[in-house]
Amino acid sequence: MRYVNPKEQQNIQLILFVLLCVFVYFIPRWTHGLKLRHRSFVIWWAFIFGFFYLIIQGLAGLFFSFGKSPFDQHFLSILKNCFTFGLPLICRELVRSYCINGNPHGSKIRTSILLIGIFTILEFTLSKYSGITTFQEFVMFLGQYFLPSLCKQTLLTLFAFLAGPVPAIIYSLMIEFPPYILPILPDLNWLVSAFIGILTPIFSIIVLQALAKKELKQPVKAHENENPLTLTITIILSIVIIWFASGVFSIYPSVIATGSMEPMIYPGDVILVQKINEKNIQLLKEGDVIQFQRGDILISHRIIELVHEHQQVVYRTKGDNNSSEDSELVTPENVKGIIKHVIPKIGWPTLILKQNNDVDTGDLEF
Known part of the structure; x- marks a missing residue:
């Protein structure tokens, strides 16, 4: 995967999310529907899913190739990157959690869907959208950037829905910080990046939903009684077929x-x-x-x-x-x-x- 350092995006997101976070700080605190024991359960699984994502990235790098990080690896530069990207990330998740849980009379489902769309769109600069001039570039943008971002934002919103900002912050830090602190990164083509970026969050969402229902001992409706393994295998086979037809394999x-x-x-x-x-x-x-x-x-x-x-x-x-x-x-x-x-x-x-x-x-x- 080739990582880009979008300074324009850094500055806009930093200002936007800091201002939103300050706004959130001065309004009443929200409450969660889950007890502390259940929230700890979700936080623990956020760490597991983040670690799983890193393992998949590492294995893909071993199978395909690794490349040098484009970010400056001096200690002060790493600290600067951590602050520049970490602060808006934390602010983003605080805002997300407040919007979902702050209004007890609002619809959490509608709010969650709206936030997924907004945060997915805001993840890319205007130049990223305006740079799409051909159908092939559009497909590559969807596969390598937009759809993985959509799946990631869906998982983060589910974390916030269940247990507030902490699990979303943990997961985001685990998957988004390695490019800024590691000197060597997986160098993957766009199809492999799309495969990992789409499948990994979807798998995490399926598993988290199943585990949460079991933890909360909620009855499962007949139409919801789906085997996560079957759905995951179907997704994997579908993407592998696309890879095969696109010439990824030998x-x-x-x-x-x-x-x-x-x-x-x-x-x-x-x-x-x-x-x-x-x-x-x-x-x-x-x-x-x-x-x-x-x-x-x-x-x-x-x-x-x-x-x-x-x-x-x-x-x-x-x-x-x-x-x-x-x-x-x-x-x-x-x-x-x-x-x-x-x-x-x-x-x-x-x-x-x-x-x-x-x-x-x-x-x-x-």
């Missing part, structure tokens, strides 16, 4: 649109492509079916000859169903991967959608 799917590789591959078949790196590209040989890029087009053809050209090996390719070889040689940097498996016909819905959008299938895959 094997990714691709839909074939033409019949140049018949009878091995027919239009509408899905191929599973094993990604090629600098090491295993040297193992390619005649007879392998590879996927390579030519301009904006992905092509899947068979290698018919290895050609030594300009002190490197390039590949002459041909579709099994074509009468002649391809007009251009394929260079190593254009090779995307080698075809490992073919799944018949399941790609037809994709081809139909492409045709409905007036996309020439001849420009998609050969």
Whole structure:
């Protein structure tokens, strides 16, 4: 994950939340619906969920990569960052808890939903929103920033709803402070960041709700009697499928649109492509079916000859169903991967959608 130091956001949030906190200090204290024993229970689980989040981040860093923190690691700079980010964080949670619990006659549910939306929007500067110019940037913003923030704010609001500001402050400090005090941080792509940022709070919310009902000995309605493990597994599988389709793993799917590789591959078949790196590209040989890029087009053809050209090996390719070889040689940097498996016909819905959008299938895959 790449962390950014938004000074504009620091100053605005610091002023805003300090003023709100001062306002909260001078108005009557709120009361919680939970007894002290139950509030201690929620605080303890806030610490566990924060620790769980850090473990997931660390494991992801080991699996993918780590990078150097962009923040100054001198002692005085760390203290400054702790003050600059810690004070508005604490003020934010005090304000959140008062708004939810301060008015005994108001609707806590409606207030909680409103706060989730407000705090999610305020977490990003105007420049962050105005910098979105393409659909891809919009999807990346949703996945890497907005949806994880929405899930986090939902969990923090649940903490405040159940036990006031303390568990929300503990959880926030645990997940938001490491970037400012640690020299090495997980360096994750946006899909992995989205996976962790969305799934971890959702899992925590499900577990916390189940534990709170058990602790308070509340009867569970029939439609609420859901297995948290089943829901969590469903979420994980859904995100893994999205990852797989997006090419995060070493094997990714691709839909074939033409019949140049018949009878091995027919239009509408899905191929599973094993990604090629600098090491295993040297193992390619005649007879392998590879996927390579030519301009904006992905092509899947068979290698018919290895050609030594300009002190490197390039590949002459041909579709099994074509009468002649391809007009251009394929260079190593254009090779995307080698075809490992073919799944018949399941790609037809994709081809139909492409045709409905007036996309020439001849420009998609050969």
